[in-house]
Amino acid sequence: xxxxxxxxxxxxxxxxxxxxxxxxxxxxxxxxxxxxxxxxxxxxxxxxxxxxxxxxxxxxxxxxxxxxxxxxxxxxxxxxxxxxxxxxxxxxxxxxxxxxxxxxxxxxxxxxxxxxxxxxxxxxxxxxxxxxxxxxxxxxxxxxxxxxxxxxxxxxxxxxxxxxxxxxxxxxxxxxxxxxxxxxxxxxxxxxxxxxxxxxxxxxxxxxxxxxxxxxxxxxxxxxxxxxxxxxxxxxxxxxxxxxxxxxxxxxxxxxxxxxxxxxxxxxxxxxxxxxxxxxxxxxxxxxxxxxxxxxxxxxxxxxxxxxxxxxxxxxxxxxxxxxxxxxxxxxxxxxxxxxxxxxxxxxxxxxxxx
Numbered sequence: 292x293x294x295x296x297x298x299x300x301x302x303x304x305x306x307x308x309x310x311x312x313x314x315x316x317x318x319x320x321x322x323x324x325x326x327x328x329x330x331x332x333x334x335x336x337x338x339x340x341x342x343x344x345x346x347x348x349x350x351x352x353x354x355x356x357x358x359x360x361x362x363x364x365x366x367x368x369x370x371x372x373x374x375x376x377x378x379x380x381x382x383x384x385x386x387x388x389x390x391x392x393x394x395x396x397x398x399x400x401x402x403x404x405x406x407x408x409x410x411x412x413x414x415x416x417x418x419x420x421x422x423x424x425x426x427x428x429x430x431x432x433x434x435x436x437x438x439x440x441x442x443x444x445x446x447x448x449x450x451x452x453x454x455x456x457x458x459x460x461x462x463x464x465x466x467x468x469x470x471x472x473x474x475x476x477x478x479x480x481x482x483x484x485x486x487x488x489x490x491x492x493x494x495x496x497x498x499x500x501x502x503x504x505x506x507x508x509x510x511x512x513x514x515x516x517x518x519x520x521x522x523x524x525x526x527x528x529x530x531x532x533x534x535x536x537x538x539x540x541x542x543x544x545x546x547x548x549x550x551x552x553x554x555x556x557x558x559x560x561x562x563x564x565x566x567x568x569x570x571x572x573x574x575x576x577x578x579x580x581x582x583x584x585x586x587x588x589x590x591x592x593x594x595x596x597x598x599x600x601x602x603x604x605x606x607x608x609x610x611x612x613x614x615x616x617x618x619x620x621x622x623x624x625x626x627x628x629x630x631x632x633x634x635x636x637x638x639x640x641x642x643x644x645x646x
Contacts, residue, residue: 293644294372296363297325298356298382301333305560306403306429309444309633310376313640322370326359338366360385373397374643380406383419391422399643401427401444402436405553409436425639432556432580444636445629447563452633455534456626460569462615464542467496467521468606470573471541473533474561479506481549483513488602491520495603498540502527537568543592544570550577550596558584563629566590566622571613573606588621589614 293314297304301323314321324338333339340359344351360382367375375398377383383391383400391398400423409416417438420426428434428441476482476499489495499510499522507524514522528536537544544565548554558580565572572591574581585591592609594602 292370292372293319293321293374293376294363294367294370295321295323295376295378296382297323297378298359299326299328300331301325301336302331303329304378305448306401306444306446307378309449309636310640312449313637314644317641317644319644322366322372324363324366326355328355338362356381356385364390375399377401379403380408380416384408384412384416388415388418388422391419395422396424398423399425399427399640401429402433402441403429403446405433405556424643427636427639430556430558430580442636442639443632445563445632446558446560447567447629447633449633451534451564451567452626452630455567455569456623456630458567458569460615460619460622461538462619464610464613467494468542468610469496469498469540470543470545471498471500471537471570472545472547473500473528473536475501476504476506476510478548479504479509481547482506482510482545485547485602486510486513486519486522487517489521490517492603493521494607495521497522497545498525499523500525500528500536500540533564534568537565537570541568541570543573544568546572546574546578546581548575548578548581550575555579557581562590566625569619569622571618584625588625589617590621590625591618 295307295310297307301307322337323335325336325340327333327339327341328344330343340362342355342358344355346352375394377398378401380402400420413436416436420437420439426437426439426441427444429444429446431443434441486497489497499507501507511524544561546559546561555577556579562572562581562584572585573594574585574591575594576582576596582593585593592606594605598605
């Protein structure tokens with residue numbers, strides 16, 4: 292029996308489906324143990340630990356991890372679970388090295404995000420990784436933390452990949468050029484500073500789509516107070532329609548992120564959704580993991596960290612020289628690489644589940 296540890300709501304852990312699809316195809320028995328942090332009612336959960344918490348509440352979060360892993364240990368024992376798939380770094384730390392030693396070679400550790408625990412206890416983390424059968428990463432930038440070989444599992448929807456990898460790509464930008472952000476706006480301050488550079492520049496239109504959030508409200512307040520006229524706001528959308536939304540509304544996809552350690556290493560879903568939609572991205576050089584792919588495969592516009600001209604003028608000049616043929620060729624090779632990496636990931640899960 293395989294136990295899948297989800298330290299959050301399943302709804303907000305879309306990559307769990309990559310594991311579930313393989314296990315279902317192989318007719319494997321598994322149990323999903325999740326931490327219901329938001330109070331949502333979710334289906335297909337075998338153990339739901341109901342303890343609401345906000346990420347900013349450090350003390351409550353710490354106590355939550357202690358209680359969550361304790362409940363999971365009890366459930367694992369009572370259900371005869373002998374293999375684990377642990378999603379993200381933190382629960383592995385809270386399970387503890389002694390407990391994980393019992394599952395030596397019988398657990399997968401999946402690293403999706405940066406964690407301060409890794410930098411604070413790097414040696415301890417390498418020991419946790421050494422005990423694992425497989426260490427899965429969503430970005431190669433995480434691999435050096437582990438001290439071992441890893442398997443790359445992209446934040447990409449495999450079904451969407453198969454549907455759209457050979458689509459025809461639009462080979463021109465509209466006027467004004469539409470820069471679209473879709474999703475929960477967590478980079479409000481960063482985007483406000485960017486919008487200042489595009490203030491009422493009729494060459495550009497910014498479209499911000501998504502449900503209300505503090506980040507979105509911050510931008511709305513700035514737009515209202517500054518009298519900015521080239522920003523459009525739209526509400527929540529169906530996630531399954533994101534490819535069509537980008538194709539209808541976007542020329543460039545906004546993946547602007549502040550300069551932080553987390554943003555340096557992460558590869559967000561938005562990158563893959565943009566590429567599948569056939570829309571170039573716009574990203575800062577300091578968002579290293581994204582910028583590396585953008586440069587290697589000609590996936591969009593990379594903003595240097597030290598600009599000697601206005602951001603709006605820099606983007607406008609890059610648009611004039613943008614080579615759609617190189618973009619289409621790079622997109623094709625990138626998606627082929629993603630597919631190849633995902634096949635390796637699937638093979639590793641099949642081997643793990645069959646032992």
